[in-house]
Structures are given as structure tokens and as C-alpha cells.
Amino acid sequence: xxxxxxxxxxxxxxxxxxxxxxxxxxxxxxxxxxxxxxxxxxxxxxxxxxxxxxxxxxxxxxxxxxxxxxxxxxxxxxxxxxxxxxxxxxxxxxxxxx
Amino acid sequence: xxxxxxxxxxxxxxxxxxxxxxxxxxxxxxxxxxxxxxxxxxxxxxxxxxxxxxxxxxxxxxxxxxxxxxxxxxxxxxxxxxxxxxxxxxxxxxxxxxxxxxxxxxxxxxxxxxxxxxxxxxxxxxxxxxxxxxxxxxxxxxxxxxxxxxxxxxxxxxxxxxxxxxxxxxxxxxxxxxxxxxxxxxxxxxxxxxxxxxxxxxxxxxxxxxxxxxxxxxxxxxxxxxxxxxxxxxxxxxxxxxxxxxxxxxxxxxxxxxxxxxxxxxxxxxxxxxxxxxxxxxxxxxxxxxxxxxxxxxxxxxxxxxxxxxxxxxxxxxxxxxxxxxxxxxxxxxxxxxxxxxxxxxxxxxxxxxxxxxxxxxxxxxxxxxxxxxxxxxxxxxxxxxxxxxxxxxxxxxxxxxxxxxxxxxxxxxxxxxxxxxxxxxxxxxxxxxxxxxxxxxxxxxxxxxxxxxxxxxxxxxxxxxxxxxxxxxxxxxxxxxxxxxxxxxxxxx
Numbered sequence: 001x002x003x004x005x006x007x008x009x010x011x012x013x014x015x016x017x018x019x020x021x022x023x024x025x026x027x028x029x030x031x032x033x034x035x036x037x038x039x040x041x042x043x044x045x046x047x048x049x050x051x052x053x054x055x056x057x058x059x060x061x062x063x064x065x066x067x068x069x070x071x072x073x074x075x076x077x078x079x080x081x082x083x084x085x086x087x088x089x090x091x092x093x094x095x096x097x098x
Numbered sequence: 099x100x101x102x103x104x105x106x107x108x109x110x111x112x113x114x115x116x117x118x119x120x121x122x123x124x125x126x127x128x129x130x131x132x133x134x135x136x137x138x139x140x141x142x143x144x145x146x147x148x149x150x151x152x153x154x155x156x157x158x159x160x161x162x163x164x165x166x167x168x169x170x171x172x173x174x175x176x177x178x179x180x181x182x183x184x185x186x187x188x189x190x191x192x193x194x195x196x197x198x199x200x201x202x203x204x205x206x207x208x209x210x211x212x213x214x215x216x217x218x219x220x221x222x223x224x225x226x227x228x229x230x231x232x233x234x235x236x237x238x239x240x241x242x243x244x245x246x247x248x249x250x251x252x253x254x255x256x257x258x259x260x261x262x263x264x265x266x267x268x269x270x271x272x273x274x275x276x277x278x279x280x281x282x283x284x285x286x287x288x289x290x291x292x293x294x295x296x297x298x299x300x301x302x303x304x305x306x307x308x309x310x311x312x313x314x315x316x317x318x319x320x321x322x323x324x325x326x327x328x329x330x331x332x333x334x335x336x337x338x339x340x341x342x343x344x345x346x347x348x349x350x351x352x353x354x355x356x357x358x359x360x361x362x363x364x365x366x367x368x369x370x371x372x373x374x375x376x377x378x379x380x381x382x383x384x385x386x387x388x389x390x391x392x393x394x395x396x397x398x399x400x401x402x403x404x405x406x407x408x409x410x411x412x413x414x415x416x417x418x419x420x421x422x423x424x425x426x427x428x429x430x431x432x433x434x435x436x437x438x439x440x441x442x443x444x445x446x447x448x449x450x451x452x453x454x455x456x457x458x459x460x461x462x463x464x465x466x467x468x469x470x471x472x473x474x475x476x477x478x479x480x481x482x483x484x485x486x487x488x489x490x491x492x493x494x495x496x497x498x499x500x501x502x503x504x505x506x507x508x509x510x511x512x513x514x515x516x517x518x519x520x521x522x523x524x525x526x527x528x529x530x531x532x533x534x535x536x537x538x539x540x541x542x543x544x545x546x547x548x549x550x551x552x553x554x555x556x557x558x559x560x561x562x563x564x565x566x567x568x569x570x571x572x573x574x575x576x577x578x579x580x581x582x583x584x585x586x587x588x589x590x591x592x
Contacts, residue, residue, distance in 0.1 A: 008460070015418060015463040016425070016440070017456055018448035030457055031464075033519050034410060041407045041477050044484075051479035052486055054304050054334075055290035055535020056559075061333060078197045084432035091427050094439045 003031055099124060100260040101582070104169060104317045107263060111158055111168040118158065118168030122151040122212050125170050129215060129261045132586055135242065138255040140175050140233050141183045142215040150212040157210050165320050167210030172262035174253050175216040176223055177308075178297040179203045186299045187219040187231040187249075190430045190450030200297025201329045202266060202308055209324045214262050218252030221452045222421065223273055223301045225249050226524045229515050230454040237511070238281060239583040240549055244508035247277030253311050254281040259586045264312035264321055268298060270305045271409055272503075272528025275540035278311055279503035279552020282542045284569065284579060285311040286318050289559050290535035291336035293322075294329035302416035303334070305409075305532040314579050315541065315569035319344040322562065338560070346567035354391030355571045360496040361387055362397035367501030367527060379544030379551040380502045383572065387500070390571055397492045397499070401484040405530040406522055408485065411465050411478035412533070417455075418462025424450060457518065486534040493558045498568055502527055503540040503552035527554060537562050541569045542578040550581075 008028050012019045019027060069075060076089055085092040099107075099116065110116045126144050133139050147170065154168035178184045178196035180203075185191045199207065206213070220230040228236040228251025236251040238244040239259035246255040250267030254277035257265050267274040269287035278285025286309045293308040300306060310321035322343045329335040363384070368377070384394060426432035426446030433445035451459070465474035492499060505526060514521040531538040536556055543553035553572075557565035573579045 003464075007464070011460050011464045011467065013444075014467065015459050016443040016447055017451065017459065018441075018444040019456075026453075027457065027460065030518055031460065033517075034457070034461060034522075037519050037522065038407050038410055038474065041404060041411070041481055042473070044401075044404060044477075044481060046477060046480035046484070049480040049483050051476055052483035053479060055486075055533075056334070056336065058291075058336070061337070063330065079428075082194055082197060082429045084426060084430075093427055094436065094442055096439050 003028060003035065100128070103314055104165070104263060104312070104320050107169055108165050108167070112163060118151040118154040118212060119148060121168065122147050122170045122214065125214055125262060128587070132259055132261055135237065136239060136255050136259055136261070137234050137236050138218055138252040138259070138261060139172070139215045140185055140187070140218050140252070143182065146181070147212055147214055154210045154212060164209050166206065166324055168212065169263060170212040170214035171206060172214045172217050172253055172256045172265040173203065174219050174250050174265070174267050176219060176268050176299045177203050177266065178299070179213060179216070182213070182216060184216065184299075185233070186223070187221040187233060188450065188452070188455070189232045190424050192232065192431065194430050198297060201294035201331060202298065202325055205324055205327070211324070217250070217256055217265060220249035220251065221455050222299065222417070223249040223268055223270055224417070224454050224458055226272065226276060226521050227509070227514065228252065229511065230452055232452060235511055238508045239586060240282065241508060244510055244549065245280070247280035247504070247508065249273040250277050250285075250311060254278060254283055254285070257281070257283055257311055257313060258583060260582065264310065264317050266308060266321070266325070267311045268306055268308045269532065270301050270413060271532050272525040274309045274311060275528050275538055275552070275554060276504050276525060278540040279554070280508040280550065282550030282578070282581060282583070283311055283313060284315050284318050284539065284541050285309065286322065286539040286562070286566070287531065287537060288322060288326065288562055289537045291334050292560070292562070293325045294327070294332040294335050296329055296331040300420040302413040303420060304416060305413060307532070314573055315539070315566045316344070316347050316573075318539070319347055319563075319566045322566075341563060343563050343566055346563045347570045351571065351574075356387065356568065357391030359392040359498070359568065361392050361394045362492050362496030362499045363394050364397050364399040364402065364492065364499060364501060366399050366402040371526070372502050372505045373507070373546070375546035376502050376504070376506060376551050379546060380553055383543035383553045384500060386572060386575060390575060395496050397495055399488040399492060399530065401481065401488050402530055404481050405485055405533055406526055408478040408481040409529045409533060410461065410522060411474050412482065414458040414462035415466050415475050416462070418459045418466065421455070421459055426450070454518070482533045485530050489534045489536060498565060499556040501554055503554040504528075507546050507549035507551060531556055535559070537565055539565050539569050541572060542581070543576075544578055545581070
């Protein structure tokens with residue numbers, strides 16, 4: 001299998017990473033080498049093998065639905081102190097709806 | 099003082115032979131002298147460390163110190179620590195001062211340990227050489243032209259050069275064990291779920307696990323005692339009874355302390371592909387194990403050769419999802435010029451991530467995308483099952499599995515940096531352990547030329563105490579773990 005430059009651009013768009021033409025070229029070469037390694041998997045017959053998503057065979061733990069943090073306003077201030085841009089407790093981003 | 103183990107340091111602190119402030123100053127001074135050469139630390143904050151040390155001294159004076167009270171420890175910069183810059187080795191988080199503590203950090207704080215500094219690492223823990231760090235490569239104290247391994251390369255270099263008595267690391271595909279091997283240290287990846295991942299910046303959530311990096315198995319057991327334990331804030335944390343990981347180490351032993359122990363030697367670990375000098379040291383260590391009473395048995399892990407391929411589907415897939423959070427909205431880097439929201443995301447991520455991180459996000463996005471999911475992601479998960487089953491079968495025939503940690507000693511800076519596939523293959527012996535979720539430890543077992551060689555021991559699920567004990571018995575009979583690189587002062591006198 002070999003990726004095309006169009007596929008690299010499409011994947012980069014899905015991942016929201018801007019790639020210049022030069023970067024896309026380098027990336028394509030590296031990705032093709034990596035996929036050559038990955039392709040070795042395809043020769044293995046795994047029919048009937050249960051996919052393993054997780055290292056431990058345990059069920060998702062449940063917890064009571066209760067408020068655990070009681071200082072929400074203070075927390076918001078603390079957490080927004082490291083944000084690029086905020087106003088009145090809100091995160092600012094470029095306008096989405098005109 | 100810098101050659102002492104954690105038990106001796108705790109004793110020196112408890113008996114007031116040295117204060118935590120003095121000990122912390124000693125290490126801060128060593129960092130300021132030697133770090134410019136090694137680049138092992140990203141952040142050092144003497145005022146914050148010394149404040150913790152003073153608090154530890156007060157606690158010791160009250161007589162309620164524990165085994166780690168007053169001991170300075172270095173933490174991989176993947177652990178969020180309140181009011182500390184926490185970068186994960188990335189430009190993306192180069193301005194991120196964490197508003198909270200990771201559980202691992204909180205547990206060390208509760209134990210009274212001093213946070214000595216945050217160590218350099220491959221960006222977002224993606225790398226095996228520490229060369230992908232935005233903060234520059236780390237040098238191996240044993241040979242400055244060589245890499246320390248990765249991704250916990252800064253932690254390993256710091257402990258090897260005795261800029262810290264011990265450190266933490268994280269291990270997704272070998273990131274504790276491989277740098278431990280390349281820097282002549284003992285490093286353990288516990289069973290998946292034993293140490294909380296809360297506040298530990300996620301790379302591949304089904305594989306990531308934190309663990310200790312120290313100079314001996316006994317030290318690692320003490321660190322693991324502080325790190326391990328159930329945490330309701332991590333949905334994958336396992337609710338198990340508290341264990342004393344030092345308990346087996348602390349039992350007395352005779353001349354043949356490992357009599358009855360069966361060590362499995364997988365044919366796949368002892369074939370071609372491992373450097374002969376590395377294999378020679380591993381063989382010598384196995385001979386030592388036999389003289390300690392252990393038996394070695396030949397075993398097979400037939401699907402081992404597929405582990406790197408499966409890993410490079412699963413880990414990037416999980417990473418592409420985990421790293422979607424870095425969008426320039428809530429924290430971290432944001433591009434300064436952009437047209438609209440979408441352009442802000444694209445430029446922020448293009449600028450914030452380095453080449454290797456981008457590569458892995460792209461691989462992950464591709465294998466999860468429409469039409470490819472079954473062929474890649476599902477197939478990788480099925481192979482993961484086959485690999486885990488191999489270990490289940492193997493542990494019917496033996497108690498622990500042994501082999502080399504890394505196929506070579508530390509390689510030269512730049513040697514593999516341009517060739518991702520070669521870099522990935524340097525983790526060939528460690529990756530399967532993460533896929534299965536088993537505990538593994540690397541211990542120093544010799545030198546090849548002037549560079550350390552690591553022996554990897556793999557245990558069954560939750561068998562950390564035995565694994566640490568098996569490592570400890572070797573360290574009682576050998577002195578490879580006591581060897582230090584030269585050029586970092588105060589080697590023998592104290």
C-alpha cells in the first residue's frame with residue numbers, strides 16, 4: 001500500500017494540522033515507510049480472535065452522580081488563567097456564526 | 099551522599115545527619131553545575147523545592163516522617179504539578195503552568211518528598227531517544243555523544259549523573275525500561291492500572307503507565323509504594339488491596355535465594371537482531387541467576403514479531419484522539435494569525451507540534467478513518483490479543499521472563515533521528531509488555547564497551563513484588579547497578 005499526496009492532505013485536514021507542500025512530501029515518504037512496517041500485520045489470519053481494546057478485562061466502574069467539586073467559580077478562574085483568551089468567564093474563539 | 103540509596107538517605111534524614119534543605123541544596127547545586135551539559139531538566143525552581151524541603155524538615159522534626167519524607171525526586175515533565183510549568187516536552191505546552199497536581203505528584207507530596215525539578219522527555223512521550231523534545235536532546239551521562247533513550251530520557255540521565263536520587267517516568271512502549279537500560283539504571287513499568295494516570299498527560303491511554311526510575315530495585319520498590327494505589331479520578335485505576343512492594347525484598351535470604359524460580363527465555367528474544375555484545379552480558383546475567391538457584395526454561399512468544407506493527411497502529415490511533423484536545427482554546431499555544439476558527443486550529447497545531455508528533459497523529463487519524471478501521475485498528479487489536487495470549491501461555495511454564503531490554507546499547511545522537519522505522523524497532527523487546535499490560539523491569543547487567551546493558555524481566559499481572567525481588571537478588575550478588583558514569587563528581591568518597 002502506498003499513500004497518495006491527496007490522502008496525506010485529507011488526513012492532515014481531518015487532524016486539523018496545516019501542512020506545507022514540502023512538509024507533505026516528507027510526511028508522505030515517512031508514512032509510507034511506517035505503513036510498510038504496519039502492513040506485516042495483514043498476513044496474519046485473525047479470524048475468530050476477539051479484539052483486545054484494553055490490558056485489563058474489567059468492566060467500566062460506576063460512581064454515584066454527585067457534585068464532587070464545590071468551588072466551581074474559583075476553579076473556573078484558576079483554569080482560565082492559563083487560557084489564551086477569555087472574557088467574563090468564557091473562552092474566546094474567532095466568530096463561528098456571522 | 100549522592101551514592102546513597104533511598105533507605106540510607108531516609109535514615110540520614112531521620113537521624114538529622116543531614117536536613118532535607120541541605121540535601122535538596124546539594125542536588126540543586128549539582129543540577130546547576132551539570133545540567134547545562136546534559137539538558138536533563140526542563141524546569142528547576144529552587145525556591146519551590148526548598149520550601150517543600152523546609153516543610154519536610156519540620157515534619158521530620160515532629161517525628162512523623164516516612165520513607166520518602168525530605169527526599170528530593172525528579173519528575174518527568176508529563177506529570178502536571180500545581181504551579182509548575184508542565185510542558186510534556188512540547189512547544190504546545192511551553193506556557194502551561196499546571197493548575198493542579200497529577201495523582202502521582204499528590205501522592206509524593208503527601209509522602210513528604212521534595213519536587214526537585216521537571217525532566218526533559220520526548221515530545222508527548224513519542225520517541226525512544228529524547229531527540230523529539232522541543233527543549234532539545236538530552237545527552238547520555240555515560241557518553242555525551244549518545245542518546246539517553248526515551249521517552250523518559252531526562253529522568254534517566256538525571257539519575258544516572260546523580261542529579262537526583264531517583265525519578266519518575268512513564269512507559270507506553272518501553273519509555274521507562276529502555277532509558278533505564280541505556281543509562282545503567284533500574285526502571286519499572288508496573289501492571290497497567292496499578293498507578294493512576296490522572297494528571298499524567300495522555301499519549302496512548304490503553305498502554306500508558308507510570309513507574310519509578312532509580313538506582314536499584316529496592317529504591318524502585320520504595321517509590322512504587324508511594325505511587326501505586328486506587329484513584330477514583332482515573333477510570334482505569336484498579337481497586338485492589340494496598341501492597342507493600344518491598345515485602346519480598348525485605349525477607350532474609352540464603353545462598354540460593356531464587357531456588358525454585360523458573361525463568362522463561364523466549365526464543366524470540368535471543369535470535370538475530372540483538373547486538374552480540376548486549377547478548378553476551380545478558381547471558382552472563384542469566385548464568386548468575388542460575389547460580390542464585392533459578393532454573394531457566396525455553397519458551398516461545400510466537401507473535402512477538404508483530405508487536406511493533408500492532409503498536410504503531412494502536413498507539414497513534416489513541417494519540418490522535420487524545421491530542422485532539424490541543425486546539426489553542428483552553429490552554430497552551432495558540433497561533434497569533436488566523437482567518438477563522440478552523441484556520442486557528444490548523445495553524446496552532448502545525449506550530450505547536452513537532453514532526454514526530456504530527457506523524458503519529460496523521461497515522462492515527464488515517465487508521466481510524468472511514469474504510470480503514472477494520473483493516474488496521476481492528477486487526478491490530480486482534481493481534482494484541484494474540485500477543486497477550488502468548489504471555490498467558492508462557493506464564494504456565496515459568497514465573498518470570500527474561501531477555502535483553504534493548505537490542506543495542508545507547509546509540510549516537512542523530513543516528514536514527516531521520517529514520518522513524520529504525521527508531522521504532524529499538525523498542526522491539528519492550529512493546530509487547532505494554533500491549534499485554536504486564537509489569538516489566540530493566541536492571542543493569544553489564545557494560546558493552548563503556549555503555550550500560552539492560553536485562554529485562556517480565557512478570558505476570560500484579561507480580562511486581564516478586565519481579566522487584568528477583569531483580570534485587572541479582573543486585574545483591576552483583577555490582578553493575580552501583581556503577582556510575584565518570585565526570586559528575588563525588589564518585590567514591592561518600
